Amino acid sequence: MLIFLALFLHNAFGVVVPAVTTVGAIASVFGGMSYFGVKADSTLITVPIILGMALSVGYSVHYINMFKLFFRRTGKRKKSVISCVEECGWSVLFTVLITMTSFVSFMFVKMKPLEWMGRTTALIVLAVYIYIAVLIPILLSFGKNRAPYTKNEKGASKIDLKFARWADVVQKKTGLIIIVSTLILAAFIPGFFKIRVLVDNISMTGEKMPYIPDFKEMLKAKIGNQYSYTVMISYDEEDAFKDPEKMASLMALEDFIGTLSLTK
Numbered sequence: 001m002l003i004f005l006a007l008f009l010h011n012a013f014g015v016v017v018p019a020v021t022t023v024g025a026i027a028s029v030f031g032g033m034s035y036f037g038v039k040a041d042s043t044l045i046t047v048p049i050i051l052g053m054a055l056s057v058g059y060s061v062h063y064i065n066m067f068k069l070f071f072r073r074t075g076k077r078k079k080s081v082i083s084c085v086e087e088c089g090w091s092v093l094f095t096v097l098i099t100m101t102s103f104v105s106f107m108f109v110k111m112k113p114l115e116w117m118g119r120t121t122a123l124i125v126l127a128v129y130i131y132i133a134v135l136i137p138i139l140l141s142f143g144k145n146r147a148p149y150t151k152n153e154k155g156a157s158k159i160d161l162k163f164a165r166w167a168d169v170v171q172k173k174t175g176l177i178i179i180v181s182t183l184i185l186a187a188f189i190p191g192f193f194k195i196r197v198l199v200d201n202i203s204m205t206g207e208k209m210p211y212i213p214d215f216k217e218m219l220k221a222k223i224g225n226q227y228s229y230t231v232m233i234s235y236d237e238e239d240a241f242k243d244p245e246k247m248a249s250l251m252a253l254e255d256f257i258g259t260l261s262l263t264k
Contacts, residue, residue, distance in 0.1 A: 001057060013139045014064045021056040021135065025127035029120060041116045048121040052128055055099070059132040062088050067140050072157070075148040081141045089133070096129040201226065225264050231257070 005015045026049055030040065066088045070080035103125065106118025156164070170177060198204045205212055218224040233250065241247055257263055 001053060005057065005060075009061070009064060011064055011068070013136070014060060017064075017132065017135050017139065018053075018056040018060045021060070021128055021131040022053050024131050025056065025124055026052050028127050029123045032123075033120070038116075040120075041113045044113055044117040047117055048124045051121055052124040055125060055128045056132065059092055059096075059129060060136065062092055063132065063136045064140070067136075069156075069160075071146075073148060075146045077143050077145055078141050081137050084140070085133075085137055092133075093129070096125060099125050223264055 002015050002019055005018060009015070029048075033040070063084060067080055067084040070083040070087075071077060074080055074083075100122040103118045103122040106114045106121075109115065109118075202212060202216065207213070215226075219226055231253075233253075235241070235246070241250065
């Protein structure tokens with residue numbers, strides 16, 4: 001991620017800020033949750049981490065590219081920072097709110113892992129935005145002013161002009177692009193019905209991995225299993241299971257689970 005940022009942005013802050021933001025936002029959220037005694041779910045922990053990495057890059061690129069545009073126009077660093085935040089601050093905040101709202105909706109699903117993932121991811125999205133919105137204007141304001149970019153009065157770079165020319169081509173060839181796009185999508189339709197969702201680790205991994213045969217042999221044993229599940233039953237009143245009737249019901253449930261064909 002950092003290598004690509006360095007290649008495409010040619011800006012030190014464009015590499016440093018996403019790196020610091022990713023680590024800082026994730027550490028802040030997980031540290032805060034740990035402080036308040038909220039345990040992480042190891043099965044879904046990668047979702048908020050990977051999303052935090054992606055968003056820190058996306059938000060940074062918007063701010064930095066807009067700053068470079070204004071800086072080429074005016075040559076005044078602090079003024080360019082202010083114009084940058086004015087130009088893209090609301091749009092970035094809007095995407096933050098939309099992303100947070102989508103993950104907050106997970107909290108309405110009565111499943112503890114999904115509730116945790118939704119809450120954690122929404123907090124990381126917010127933390128990433130706060131880090132970006134604070135760090136980038138501060139860091140980009142350091143440095144000297146310079147003469148405005150004279151090759152183009154709008155401050156457009158060579159790549160900006162190439163994209164502008166491509167936009168003109170798209171507008172002139174709208175009908176052709178629609179037809180070609182429709183044909184390509186139509187060609188993919190038969191493949192949609194061949195997609196399979198694999199949730200079994202052995203099927204996803206395949207037989208070529210050295211440990212898979214040993215793993216399959218282990219599964220043949222009486223106590224060997226690939227997945228384990230925890231069933232928790234709770235009552236509102238304290239010491240409810242001291243009631244013999246409830247204890248007998250719990251033992252009956254345990255016996256029933258033991259009779260299922262796919263359990264060991």
